[in-house]
Amino acid sequence: MAESLEWSAPVQLAPSAPKLGEHVAQELRRAIISDTLTRDTHLVESRLSEKFGVSRGPVRDALTRLCEEGLVESRRRGTYVRGLSIEDIEELYSLRKLIETDAVLRCIGTDGADFSPIEKALERMRSALASGDASAFAHADLGFHSAFYTVAGHRRIEAIWLQYRPTFAGMLEVTNAQDASLTPTMEDHEVLLDAVATGDRARALDLLEDHLEGSRRRMLAAYGRYSEPD
Structure with a gap:
């Protein structure tokens, strides 16, 4: 022990x-x-x-x-x-897919939705990328996703996200460390916001699913490198 x-x-x-x-x-x-x-x-x-x-x-x-x-x-x-097991990682990402999909759909379905909180978070990501500040980029990245829950206006879904956001922040540090460049991540967020803001439901959901699946796979790959099987 x-x-x-x-x-x-x-x-x-x-x-x-x-x-x-x-x-x-x-x-x-x-x-x-x-x-x-x-x-x-x-x-x-x-x-x-x-x-x-x-x-x-x-x-x-x-x-x-x-x-x-x-x-x-x-x-x-x-x-x-207790740490994180493969099952934990799978559960966390399946939960996030459920609640973030709902948040994105609510953003698209809200007439006159104010996307400025998401746009401001995206601008912070751009600034962090330009300055090479990986920590600030990760913080802005989580802020970007948090803004969807805020704009969606569903307090209880947002509360679930806020409970697990710190865990995802820690996992984001792990997955970002594997990326040679954060530019593709930046582009993923830009096209996701564009799809949501223009009301392209199908495209937004496809982009969100691809984004979360990529993050899940990188986390599982990192887990395989630093953890022994249970």
């Missing part, structure tokens, strides 16, 4: 920083999804508190959030890394 918590997380959390739990969760999530923190690693609150330089409260909040996402689990002797 893995026990080590020694990994090189870029931890720079000021004690007065807001939402420390979210920052701790982000670093742990990144380490878990990249398999730096492996399955069955014991996550000891006191050791994590020391590592991140925060009290146990934010650590506890972070572990609760990661438990809700299914990345860690509580056992009799504490909290342990």
